[in-house]
Amino acid sequence: MSLHELSLRALAEGLRAKKFSSVELTRHYLDRIAAHDKALNSYVTVTAERALAQAAAADAALARGQGGPLTGIPLAQKDIFCTKGVRTACGSKMLDKFIAPYDATIVEKLHDPAGGAGMVMLGKVNMDEFAMGSSNETSWYGPVKNPWDLSRVPGGSSGGSVASVAAGLAPVATATDTGGSIRQPASLTNLTGIKPTYGRVSRYGMIAFASSLDQAGVVARSAEDAAAVLQAMSGYDPRDSTSVERPIDDYLGGLAAPLQGLRIGLPKEYFAEGLDPGARTCIEAAVKVYQSLGATVREVSLPNAPLSVPTYYVVAPAEASSNLARFDGVRYGHRAEGATSLNDLYERSRGEGFGAEVQRRIMIGTYVLSHGYYDAYYLKAQKVRRLIYEDFRRAFAEVDLVLGPTAQSVAFKLGDKTDDPVAMYLNDIYTIAANLAGIPAMSLPCGFVGGLPVGMQLMGNFFEEGRMLNAAHQFQLATDFHRQWPKGFAS
Amino acid sequence: MSYSIREGWEAVIGLEVHCQLLTRSKIFSGAATAYGAEPNTQADAVTLGFPGVLPVLNGEAVRMAVTFGLAVDARIAERCVFARKHYFYPDLPKGYQISQYELPIVYQGKLDIELDDGTVKTVGITRAHLEEDAGKSLHENFTGVSGIDLNRAGTPLIEIVSEPEIRSPAEAVAYLKKLHQLVVYLGICDGNMQEGSFRCDANVSVRRKGETKFGTRTETKNVNSFRYVEKAIEFEIERQIDVIESGGRIVQETRLFNPDTGETRAMRTKEDANDYRYFPDPDLLPVLCSAEYIAAIGAGLPELPEAKKARFQKDYGLSAYDAAVLTGSKQLAAYYEAVVKASAAEAKLCANWVITDLLGALNKLGKDIAESPVSAEGLAGLLKRIADKTISGKIAKEVFEAMLAGEGEADAVIKARGLVQITDESAIVKAIEEVMAKNPGQLADYRSGKDKLFGFFVGQVMKATQGKANPDAVNRLLKEKLAG
Numbered sequence: 015m016s017l018h019e020l021s022l023r024a025l026a027e028g029l030r031a032k033k034f035s036s037v038e039l040t041r042h043y044l045d046r047i048a049a050h051d052k053a054l055n056s057y058v059t060v061t062a063e064r065a066l067a068q069a070a071a072a073d074a075a076l077a078r079g080q081g082g083p084l085t086g087i088p089l090a091q092k093d094i095f096c097t098k099g100v101r102t103a104c105g106s107k108m109l110d111k112f113i114a115p116y117d118a119t120i121v122e123k124l125h126d127p128a129g130g131a132g133m134v135m136l137g138k139v140n141m142d143e144f145a146m147g148s149s150n151e152t153s154w155y156g157p158v159k160n161p162w163d164l165s166r167v168p169g170g171s172s173g174g175s176v177a178s179v180a181a182g183l184a185p186v187a188t189a190t191d192t193g194g195s196i197r198q199p200a201s202l203t204n205l206t207g208i209k210p211t212y213g214r215v216s217r218y219g220m221i222a223f224a225s226s227l228d229q230a231g232v233v234a235r236s237a238e239d240a241a242a243v244l245q246a247m248s249g250y251d252p253r254d255s256t257s258v259e260r261p262i263d264d265y266l267g268g269l270a271a272p273l274q275g276l277r278i279g280l281p282k283e284y285f286a287e288g289l290d291p292g293a294r295t296c297i298e299a300a301v302k303v304y305q306s307l308g309a310t311v312r313e314v315s316l317p318n319a320p321l322s323v324p325t326y327y328v329v330a331p332a333e334a335s336s337n338l339a340r341f342d343g344v345r346y347g348h349r350a351e352g353a354t355s356l357n358d359l360y361e362r363s364r365g366e367g368f369g370a371e372v373q374r375r376i377m378i379g380t381y382v383l384s385h386g387y388y389d390a391y392y393l394k395a396q397k398v399r400r401l402i403y404e405d406f407r408r409a410f411a412e413v414d415l416v417l418g419p420t421a422q423s424v425a426f427k428l429g430d431k432t433d434d435p436v437a438m439y440l441n442d443i444y445t446i447a448a449n450l451a452g453i454p455a456m457s458l459p460c461g462f463v464g465g466l467p468v469g470m471q472l473m474g475n476f477f478e479e480g481r482m483l484n485a486a487h488q489f490q491l492a493t494d495f496h497r498q499w500p501k502g503f504a505s
Numbered sequence: 506m507s508y509s510i511r512e513g514w515e516a517v518i519g520l521e522v523h524c525q526l527l528t529r530s531k532i533f534s535g536a537a538t539a540y541g542a543e544p545n546t547q548a549d550a551v552t553l554g555f556p557g558v559l560p561v562l563n564g565e566a567v568r569m570a571v572t573f574g575l576a577v578d579a580r581i582a583e584r585c586v587f588a589r590k591h592y593f594y595p596d597l598p599k600g601y602q603i604s605q606y607e608l609p610i611v612y613q614g615k616l617d618i619e620l621d622d623g624t625v626k627t628v629g630i631t632r633a634h635l636e637e638d639a640g641k642s643l644h645e646n647f648t649g650v651s652g653i654d655l656n657r658a659g660t661p662l663i664e665i666v667s668e669p670e671i672r673s674p675a676e677a678v679a680y681l682k683k684l685h686q687l688v689v690y691l692g693i694c695d696g697n698m699q700e701g702s703f704r705c706d707a708n709v710s711v712r713r714k715g716e717t718k719f720g721t722r723t724e725t726k727n728v729n730s731f732r733y734v735e736k737a738i739e740f741e742i743e744r745q746i747d748v749i750e751s752g753g754r755i756v757q758e759t760r761l762f763n764p765d766t767g768e769t770r771a772m773r774t775k776e777d778a779n780d781y782r783y784f785p786d787p788d789l790l791p792v793l794c795s796a797e798y799i800a801a802i803g804a805g806l807p808e809l810p811e812a813k814k815a816r817f818q819k820d821y822g823l824s825a826y827d828a829a830v831l832t833g834s835k836q837l838a839a840y841y842e843a844v845v846k847a848s849a850a851e852a853k854l855c856a857n858w859v860i861t862d863l864l865g866a867l868n869k870l871g872k873d874i875a876e877s878p879v880s881a882e883g884l885a886g887l888l889k890r891i892a893d894k895t896i897s898g899k900i901a902k903e904v905f906e907a908m909l910a911g912e913g914e915a916d917a918v919i920k921a922r923g924l925v926q927i928t929d930e931s932a933i934v935k936a937i938e939e940v941m942a943k944n945p946g947q948l949a950d951y952r953s954g955k956d957k958l959f960g961f962f963v964g965q966v967m968k969a970t971q972g973k974a975n976p977d978a979v980n981r982l983l984k985e986k987l988a989g
Contacts, residue, residue: 096557109556116550118557219557226787254559255789333787336589339600340554344653360593383591383782392784 017042018182019504022087022239025185029076029086036069036076036086040134043088047136047183050503053164056177058093058155059101060137068134071127084124084246085132090184092175093138094145095121095230096219104221105143105153105171108341108348108367118219119251120188120230124243131246136184139174143369144338145195145223147171148441151432152371159428160203161500162466166425169199169441175233176203181503186234186243190220192227193326194420194445197457200233201420201469204459204498206240206486207233211477212452213258215244216251222337224330225256227449236496237458237486241265244479263480269487273307276485279314279413284444290423296461296468297419303492304417304485314413316405321398322446323439328382328395329450334372335379341367374435403451406473415485416473419444420457424466444471454479458486459495467495507621508674508739516742517719518677519669519708520734522684523662524694525638525701526569532637532661533560533603540700544643544654552659554598559788562587566661567792569693570610570635571802573663576691576809577630579614581799587635587786592779595653596640604664606783609634610792611663616687617811618679619829628680629668638662657701663693669708669719674738678731681705685731686810690835698729705734709741711749720745721755725769728762737762741769813838821845821852830860837864837874840881847885850892858888862902866909879908887915897976900924927974930982933966936974937986940965951987962987 017039020028028034044062051057065088072086096102096114098121103109123130142152150158150173158173160166161181168177172189175196179187180203189196191209200207208231215230222228230247234240245266250259280301285294301311343349343363350362368376382391409416421441431438448455453476457469474482490496510516531538534551551558574581588606614630638660643652665684671677685703688694695702710722725741728734740762745755759778760769808816810832817828817838831841837859844855863884867877887904890896896904896919907918919925927933940962941948951958966979 096555102556104556112556114557115555217557218559221556222788224787253561255561256559256787332784336591336601336782336784339591339593340556340598342593342595342600344595345553345598346555356595380782383784385780385782388782388784 016182018046018185019499020185021236022084022185022234022242025087026083026085036072036134037066039086040065040069040088040136043136043184047178050181051178051183054159054161054177054181054183055156056139056158056174056181056183057090057137058103058105058140058174061100061135062137064100065134065136068125068127072132072134075127075132081132083242085127086134088134088136088185089124089243090136090139090175090178090187091121092172092188092190093141094190094221095188096221097121097135097138100138102138102221103154104145105141105155106367106369106372107154110154110348112346114219116219119216119253120247121219123247123249124188133246139178139184139187141174142171142195143372144221144334145171145190145192145228146334146371146375148194148198148438149426149428149431150174150199151428152369154369157428160425161503162203163425165427166466167202167428169202169421169425171195172199172207172233176200176205176207179203179233179235180205180500182499186232186239188230188243188247189233190223190228190230191445191449192223192229192330193449194442196231196233197420197445197455197469197471198441200457201471202425202467204467204469204496204500205233205235206237206456206458206490206496207231208240208244208456208479208483209448209454210244210248210479211258211454212449213256214262214454214477214479215247216249216254216257218251218253222333224333225337226333227326227330229449237456237483237490238266238269240456241269241483241487244483260477263477265480265483268480268484271484273304273309273485273488276304276309276415277413278304278309278311279409279416280311281316281319281409281416281418282313283316283319284418288422288440288443289419290463292463293419293421293423293468296463297417297470300460300470300489301417303489307488307492309485312413314409314416316402316409316416316447318398318401318405319447322402322450323443325395325398325402325450326442326446327378327439328391329399331375331379332382332392333379335376335383338368338372338376343367371435399450402447406447406451406453406475410475414474414478414481418471418473420469420471421445424463424468448473452476454482456482456486458489459498460489460493461495462498467498508735510673510742511746513714514711514742514746515714515716516672516738517669517710517712517722518671518673518738519722520667520671520677520680521706521708522665522681523638523704523706524665524688525703526566526661526663526693527695528563528565528569528661530563531659532563532566532635534659536659538660540697540702542656544652544656546656548640548655548658552598552655554600560603560786562789562792563661566635567610567794568802569661569691570633570663571794571799572691572693572806573633573665573688574611574614575799575803575806576687577611577614577616577633579611579630579633581794582608582610582612583795584608584791584793585610586791587789588783589786590781590783592781594639594642595651596642596655596658598640598655598658602637602639603786603789604636605634608791610794616680616683618676618683620679621675626676628670628676631666631668633663633665636662636664674735674742677707677738678735681731681734686833690807690810692807701729704729707734707738707741709738709745710755711742711745720749721757723755723758723760723769725760725762726772733762733764736764736767737769740767744769807835821856823852823856827856827860830864831856834874840874840877843881844885844888847882848888848892850885850888854891855888858884862905866905878911879905883908883914890915890919894926894928894975895919896924896926897972900926900972924973927970928978930978933970933974933978933982934986936966936969937962937979937983940969941986948987952989959983959987
């Protein structure tokens with residue numbers, strides 16, 4: 015097997031057994047990026063020099079018998095996380111020249127050789143502009159292609175994260191999820207992607223889209239890989255008031271537990287109209303696998319789930335319109351040339367720096383927060399959000415995990431939905447509820463339709479990442495969907 | 506000459522005071538808050554509003570806000586919420602100010618103010634909320650561009666909003682002075698109005714006497730001295746009455762006071778006003794103040810001006826006026842108490858010296874009590890010498906002048922200048938006899954019934970002794986001798 019086909023555990027063992035060095039491993043990935051990424055456009059910035067220096071330091075640490083299970087293993091960072099001294103563009107012209115002056119907390123946690131996991135950063139990967147999109151077509155750096163079919167989208171907003179991992183241009187990548195931006199792209203590229211409980215991973219240094227929904231997570235080629243990296247990213251951060259001070263479960267340690275007696279709920283609203291029949295067949299087969307593993311399955315109801323999309327498209331743009339107000343061309347970021355007045359500077363800098371989708375959401379958000387509309391939109395949406403949370407609370411009184419589709423269908427063609435924002439927004443119909451409720455959720459491979467991957471979604475109660483990962487891992491022991499590679503990228 | 510409003514009219518005034526809290530670091534970051542540093546040297550990533558940064562609330566700012574709330578008898582919210590207030594301006598790095606909107610930390614308080622005629626009026630405090638200050642835009646010393654200094658951005662403020670219960674410029678000033686005194690007493694604000702630590706916006710409207718509905722109001726921004734507040738409100742009242750009396754209507758607008766002309770001018774009307782699009786800040790959790798937390802802060806409250814004033818009247822037997830002057834500031838009150846304690850002199854004598862002589866001198870020197878060239882112990886040393894009759898009160902004034910001029914402590918001055926009081930009666934009698942011998946005419950007149958001339962003889966004797974003779978002894982002995 016080639017190095018890029020190895021699991022993180024196998025990589026760690028190989029590094030420790032000196033079968034290969036971190037520098038060799040890193041070079042392998044840098045070579046693959048050079049060879050394949052022109053077709054995919056998954057990397058926005060490749061930090062080769064820095065990566066090799068980190069790798070050399072990791073090798074030295076390993077030689078001294080130091081380092082942890084991730085030391086020396088490469089990783090791709092979504093370009094939404096601030097990386098000191100490295101451009102952090104967030105998929106936007108607005109930040110095309112922005113060099114972050116500090117590291118995000120998760121960047122410290124993953125890459126710091128002393129206090130952190132000592133991983134190697136290969137570079138910054140592409141994404142929808144400010145994480146707004148479901149196809150990675152809103153990026154200022156151009157769309158990312160799906161390694162399974164280069165004419166199709168990889169999903170979004172973490173399109174670069176999934177494309178790089180699915181194509182073996184990174185063993186694992188960070189991602190973020192505000193309404194499905196980890197799970198939907200993972201589903202479309204045959205990856206395992208987890209969005210943990212809101213507050214589990216620090217948001218400090220992650221460029222905000224919708225603060226009450228944004229959560230960082232990971233995309234990987236297996237639940238086991240995802241568990242290892244999530245373990246390293248998680249934890250309370252005094253710099254993020256919304257991060258939760260609570261011990262982190264032993265995700266890796268919990269993977270082996272048998273599923274006997276696990277109660278799985280199938281939300282009937284998730285199997286209604288709109289779900290592609292092929293995808294449905296895959297998910298129904300996956301449910302049978304779980305039953306064979308000892309899980310019990312029953313129907314549950316999330317009656318307010320159909321309200322998720324409209325609720326989300328009030329709350330998220332409202333917060334985005336506020337979070338993106340700081341991009342004014344005054345202190346950093348794009349500044350329009352030759353402004354004639356202060357307002358002209360603002361209008362033109364923002365008009366030039368932001369793409370159409372970002373501008374659309376800023377306008378929607380500004381509108382719903384306006385005097386006289388706040389109660390009708392924002393306040394009402396917050397109330398519905400509460401109802402959605404209550405749905406899950408009731409469901410988790412009866413079942414341990416909720417299982418359903420991640421996306422309505424397999425990856426769609428590039429350009430198919432770019433002219434129809436509402437059709438694009440409906441991509442997130444199954445994923446948004448978890449963000450609104452704050453619960454953890456993940457997507458994992460469960461089959462193929464027409465040669466394209468289908469993902470299923472698991473949702474857990476607050477801080478039940480461990481149970482979810484356990485269920486995903488056991489499924490992956492019983493199936494081999496997640497081991498399939500897109501043609502042309504395997505060896 | 507105090508201002509009085511035109512006959513038949515009434516003014517309705519509400520004040521908003523921005524009070525910078527004396528925390529060492531900013532309200533949502535660890536950057537320092539000290540005034541006067543080089544521009545932008547106290548602006549960290551959070552202050553600058555860099556992408557990805559998050560606010561973390563400074564607990565000390567919360568404690569200070571609660572302290573204020575308790576001092577004005579207000580209610581402290583069990584749960585208060587930070588909200589974002591949006592507008593674009595270069596000195597507002599995030600495009601929004603983190604403030605409080607629907608759920609402020611302090612609400613329903615009150616402040617008693619004393620008016621010139623001695624009556625006490627209670628002014629309601631609607632609310633006081635926590636928020637961050639903006640930076641400063643600098644337009645001087647630049648051509649074609651403006652400078653932005655973000656050192657001040659993120660400094661904690663409480664905005665204290667009064668009920669519209671103030672009815673005259675004088676009441677407004679009394680309210681502001683009282684509030685200013687209070688926040689300085691509490692140690693939560695340095696009260697420096699020139700540096701902008703304590704700033705006032707005045708909402709003013711007028712209506713015909715007897716009218717119950719409020720008129721349309723204007724808001725005059727950032728008036729940074731008590732005198733300017735008074736002037737700005739006076740101007741605004743007169744302007745509004747003029748407009749209405751000539752058939753016009755008041756426009757709801759924000760106005761700016763010009764201290765050079767004493768006038769206000771329109772800055773922006775309600776139509777151009779920002780829609781602030783307030784919503785709860787999702788980066789910050791609601792702040793919960795438990796009963797125990799509030800009680801602990803209450804237990805640590807310093808003695809407030811009103812209580813101190815009452816105690817001074819009771820314990821030191823002072824008049825209401827003297828007590829009010831002496832408790833005007835915490836330092837002055839402490840100074841006075843130190844003088845009383847160290848001198849063991851009569852409290853009233855101490856009060857007279859502090860109020861008349863010390864404050865008079867400081868006023869001339871343009872100095873604050875903290876910068877007084879004569880310490881409380883120094884003044885006590887002087888008063889001790891009056892009490893033990895080493896010097897007379899009159900001589901004491903001379904000694905005090907010398908002390909102010911830096912000639913040393915009272916005893917040293919008395920010794921160096923030979924000012925010890927003459928209590929030796931034979932020396933006084935000798936001086937009396939010499940004066941009588943030199944002034945036979947006056948002596949004859951006195952003895953024929955011109956009692957008034959007694960003062961003349963006292964003066965001559967004091968003059969002959971360079972003022973050092975004990976006045977009581979002079980009086981007594983002179984009476985005896987003049988009687989013959």
